[in-house]
Amino acid sequence: MARPFKEILSSGEFVVTSEIGPPKGTNIEKMVHHIELLSDKVHGLNVTDNQSSVMRLSSLAACHIIKDNGGEPILQMTCRDRNRMALQSDLISAHVLGIHNVLCLTGDHISLGDHKGGKQVFDLDSVQLVATVKALEQGKDIGGNELDGAVEFCVGATATPEADRMDSQLLKFRKKVKAGAKFFQTQAVYDMDMLKKFMEYARQFEVKILAGILVLISPGMAKYLNANVAGVTVPQELINEMAGAEKGKRLQKGIEIATRQIKQIKEENICPGVHIMAIGKEEIVPEILACL
Amino acid sequence: MAEFEPKLIAFCCSNCATSAANVCEAIGLSTPGNVDVVRIPCTGRVDILHLLKAFEIGADGAYVAGCSDGNCQFRDGNIKAKRRVARAKKLLDEVGVGGDRLEMYNMSASMGPEFAKMARKMTERIRELGPSPLRKK
Amino acid sequence: MxxxxxxxxxxxxxxxxxxxxxxxxxxxxxxxxxxxxxxxxxxxxxxxxxxxxxxxxxxxxxxxxxxxxxxxxxxxxxxxxxxxxxxxxxxxxxxxxxxxxxxxxxxxxxxxxxxxxSMGMPKEHGFWIETCRGCGDCGLGKFGGVCPIARCSKGLLNGPCGGSQDGKCEVDKEMDCGWQLIYERLNSLGQLDQIEDIVQPKDWSTDRDKGQRRIIREDVKV
CATH class of the missing domain: 3.40.50.2300 (Response regulator)
Structure with missing residues (x-):
């Protein structure tokens, strides 16, 4: 049995989480393989929620599978696809299934995904979702009605250390803390100086911040991130470093960079932990973890 | 069968294109007889409805002739006309008449020979396209 | 209009x-x-x-x-x-x-x-922009006169999402991030404290969720 994530967070250990992407369809073979590979190597395993607005197997179902495999799942919940009724209902369901960690996110806009004409919801926003979890923990839903049995969660949220308009992002960050978020997993960070700057501010709050490490697999990916993903800036030196690697050895270079940055974060005590994302290439995560 | 002679309507700015048409005549160049010139104070006055009506009443093609870029006496009438021609072309495509039957040209008052050339060029284009599908019906 | x-x-x-x-x-x-x-x-x-x-x-x-x-x-x-x-x-x-x-x-x-x-106005000639969603419970006073429901593509109430970049929205790089506008406006008014507290989930019953909206006023009947 995995140790509860809540315990790890307060233990003072360097926290390591990673991420699983559910399949689009019923073939869970690859996902289960990734779960088996990572469950006992990380402190928590996130499952994305219709990531990038692409419809997939639910985060809840995948978290349940992680639980069955002895792992510690972190349920990602976005506000895009469910109204306050459905979100609360799923939170209760998660608790009943033994899932006690939740990461509250806004969610990408529906027009960025594979159901562009769908009606998005956003009945709640991420701050309100955090507050909703806290309300359910008090034994009441957000309509003020009594629950027959309260939920228990370790609640997290996200932050963007490399955002270009930091002031307004920090407003949101403060509100998430105020709403009751206990841990943060950040958007991918590549510029350690920007991460340090963010942490100088964030350290005043009693929350655990896990730096997002997204493994680069090619120089093209770095350029794509810079051009298309808000709040992510890959410095030119890293792009050059990736481009300098021989073809066929670029993934290895990406692993090397990720490893180096994780070491730096740990040794210089920049953040109390990291969240490693290797979208579609989860097999490489153990190799990165070996550095710790 | 005789060669198809397209009927064209030209909306000509009185500051440039109409003068060019006059120069054209003065120097003995003939403007094609198939082009009916509608003289307007500035191409900025051309409305999308004017352009559509030309086709509704049976023209095979139409064009707007305005001042060269930066030379409109009313500052940007020719630029506005260009945008309206673009919208009217789209509407004509949607309708099924074909946006290619409509064009915008720019010129200066002294360009008599060019005026005649332009009229012939548009006539050629429409001849290739054939009679307006509205006339065939 | x-x-x-x-x-x-x-x-x-x-x-x-x-x-x-x-x-x-x-x-x-x-x-x-x-x-x-x-x-x-x-x-x-x-x-x-x-x-x-x-x-x-x-x-x-x-x-x-x-x-x-x-x-x-x-x-x-x-x-x-x-x-x-x-x-x-x-x-x-x-x-x-x-x-x-x-x-x-x-x-x-x-x-x-x-x-x-939509309901909105011409921002300039040939460019019309939506500015009001008619939600039935106007909160413009709180948000510095910029509506988060109409002008944030997700209608968020507590600040920008992570998709906001260079003051633009993740949906369209030509579209302003509504929350950046709210933030800047309140900042220039010295009223940022107005949005520091958590805004509670919106009561959508004044929106379309109670069916067709009607207003009946006896005082103006003839």
């Missing part, structure tokens, strides 16, 4: 294809200002429609008119005689006008020539 834009002519054509005599009727208010359904646009729509139908081998009579407002009975009633003489009506008003005609002239089919898009 209400903002609308013209439907594709082929769609309009398919709606009225079977009728012999059609009245295209414009509205002299919002859709005139947004250049989608006023007198001038009635002319354009009627003209394109006549040509499109002719190409199909049909030559119905398409007549034109435009009234001051299609959303008030006193103006709508002016159309009585004309509408009696046609087989169908094509309204170039917003959805409100189309429904007013349909309700007033129960035995005539009425079709929309426009897609009604």
């Amino acid at each position: 209400i903002i609308a834009e013209q439907k594709p002519i082929q769609e309009i054509k398919s709606m009225i294809a079977g009728y012999q005599k059609v009245l295209v009727v414009g509205c002299g208010t919002c859709v005139t200002v947004c250049m989608a359904g006023g007198e001038k646009e009635v002319g354009i729509i009627a003209s394109t429609l006549r040509m499109a139908l002719k190409l199909d081998g049909k030559e119905p009579e398409v007549i034109e008119d435009c009234i001051r407002r299609q959303c008030e009975w006193e103006f709508v009633d002016e159309l009585k005689e004309k509408i009696e003489g046609v087989d169908a009506v094509l309204s170039t008003a917003c959805g409100v006008g189309v429904q007013a005609l349909a309700e007033r002239f129960g035995d005539k089919p009425v079709y929309p020539a426009l897609n009604t898009t």
